[in-house]
Amino acid sequence: MFRSKLGEEEGRKIRIEIKSRSTKTVLIFLISLFVVLTYGYHRLEKDFVYPIVPVEIKADFLSEAYFSELSEQYDQIRAEHRKWYLFDTSKAISSHAILTQMMQDLKDYENLLSGHKHFDLYFETFDQYVKQLPYLTEEIHYFRNELNRYGEAPEQLEEMIERVACGKWQLFSARYHRYEVSEYDAGYNVKFISANGRFEVVYHAETGQMVNDPVNMGTYNYAPGSLHPWKYYQHHKYDKVPWKKWGNTNQISYKEITKRKSRHGSAEQRNSIEELDNVIKNKMSDSQKCR
Numbered sequence: 001m002f003r004s005k006l007g008e009e010e011g012r013k014i015r016i017e018i019k020s021r022s023t024k025t026v027l028i029f030l031i032s033l034f035v036v037l038t039y040g041y042h043r044l045e046k047d048f049v050y051p052i053v054p055v056e057i058k059a060d061f062l063s064e065a066y067f068s069e070l071s072e073q074y075d076q077i078r079a080e081h082r083k084w085y086l087f088d089t090s091k092a093i094s095s096h097a098i099l100t101q102m103m104q105d106l107k108d109y110e111n112l113l114s115g116h117k118h119f120d121l122y123f124e125t126f127d128q129y130v131k132q133l134p135y136l137t138e139e140i141h142y143f144r145n146e147l148n149r150y151g152e153a154p155e156q157l158e159e160m161i162e163r164v165a166c167g168k169w170q171l172f173s174a175r176y177h178r179y180e181v182s183e184y185d186a187g188y189n190v191k192f193i194s195a196n197g198r199f200e201v202v203y204h205a206e207t208g209q210m211v212n213d214p215v216n217m218g219t220y221n222y223a224p225g226s227l228h229p230w231k232y233y234q235h236h237k238y239d240k241v242p243w244k245k246w247g248n249t250n251q252i253s254y255k256e257i258t259k260r261k262s263r264h265g266s267a268e269q270r271n272s273i274e275e276l277d278n279v280i281k282n283k284m285s286d287s288q289k290c291r
Contacts, residue, residue, distance in 0.1 A: 055101040061109045070125065078093070136242045160192055171190065178263040179262055188205040190202070197226075201218045219239075
């Protein structure tokens with residue numbers, strides 16, 4: 001019986017050792033696969049150039065048929081360019097082609113989007129295709145400034161406070177919108193984002209005017225920020241990384257912006273935010289009808 005128990009113990013140890021080795025093998029494989037994929041996608045982002053691919057849309061801009069044709073064209077282009085190996089670029093090629101078409105259509109019919117019943121659908125569709133790209137082009141990055149105009153933020157801070165009280169916008173951190181400029185004290189800059197997280201606007205709390213300069217301006221978010229890990233990653237990839245590469249506009253680079261002294265944390269900044277918070281709370285407590 002003693003030998004029997006000893007044999008069982010040795011067998012148990014052997015099974016544990018085999019299981020441990022198997023677990024280590026699987027972990028090593030997964031880590032190796034992650035490294036290979038990460039390196040491969042890095043090379044793809046660095047070396048891949050989007051080709052010019054024609055898109056044929058016959059339907060009227062913003063019609064239901066328009067969005068159906070975009071989807072059909074995406075599938076067709078992807079099928080034509082699909083490669084059956086690890087780093088298939090067909091998704092990137094087709095997404096870029098659709099985005100190029102949508103940008104041109106908005107430029108051609110810019111007055112049709114505001115107030116259209118498919119207003120939200122245009123932005124949802126555009127953002128969807130952006131998030132299928134391995135990296136943004138300079139053109140798509142700067143196009144966010146065209147899109148941000150459709151947020152319809154009021155020119156005056158006082159009007160924005162009314163919209164915040166109605167839940168249409170919310171006060172947000174302006175940490176990266178308080179770099180020194182000669183025209184005004186950036187310590188008074190405050191930032192708001194729309195309820196869906198796409199549109200941004202910056203105001204100067206002392207004057208109540210909208211801030212539009214290329215140093216501290218608000219911009220459109222292709223992937224609104226979130227504490228959710230995947231959404232946080234997408235916001236970093238499609239909004240922050242391009243900003244650090246190209247800045248807000250081609251007038252001034254990110255490096256030139258961040259070389260300026262930040263007024264974030266100044267007494268003016270702290271006092272203006274505290275005062276604005278109180279104004280918003282009082283406005284929200286008032287009985288009012290929100291349109």
